[in-house]
Amino acid sequence: MQKLLRPEEYNPYYGTFIDKALKGDIVEGLRDGIPQFVDFVETIPDEKMKYAYDQDKWTIAEVLQHIIDTERIFSYRALRFARKDSNSLMGFDQDEYVPNSNANTISKEEFIADFKAVRNSSISLYKSFTSEMLTYIGEASGSPMSARAAGYILSGHQKHHLDVIQERYL
Secondary structure, X not given: OHHHOOXXXXXXXXXXXXXXXXXXXXXXXXXXXXHHHHHHHHHOOHHHOOOOOOOOOOOXXXXXXXXXXXXXXXXXXHHHHHOOOOOOEOOOOHHHHHHXXXXXXXXXXXXXXXXXXXXXXXXXXXXXXXXXXXXXXXXXXXXXXEHHHHHHHHHHHHHHHHHHHHHHOO
8 A cells, every 4th residue: 555655645653554554546445444344343242342451451442432533633634635734733642532532431333323424424525535636745743644645544544443452352
């Protein structure tokens, strides 16, 4: 996936997520992520939703909320970049978002509905971008990022965290 992106389009930190992104078209990758998320969440036993594999680690519910929160933030970034907004965007502190998310009170069905709504919004946004708009670069968290890099990060970020849940929580 990184071969499709120029090195100046993203901070190397995001390479892990970009490498996990679905191959090909951004919109197709985002669409494919919906059934993957839904099918995965449906298999999680209800009693595991508030489980954390170690002290000071997030619960499964908190990880799911983190995926959704990050999708909202990166879609917003992509919108700003695609519109050639030259203002630098601040980062966000995921470790502050999680305890303030109320995630452990949310049901699997609510996570699924929220994810679908957010992902469908991201799909709609990316469908509106031209090929040229996808290459526009802005700045977030002190680093450059293109609108298309943000899209690949969305797919890869989701996959990364579902893999973590599978490996460490279930």
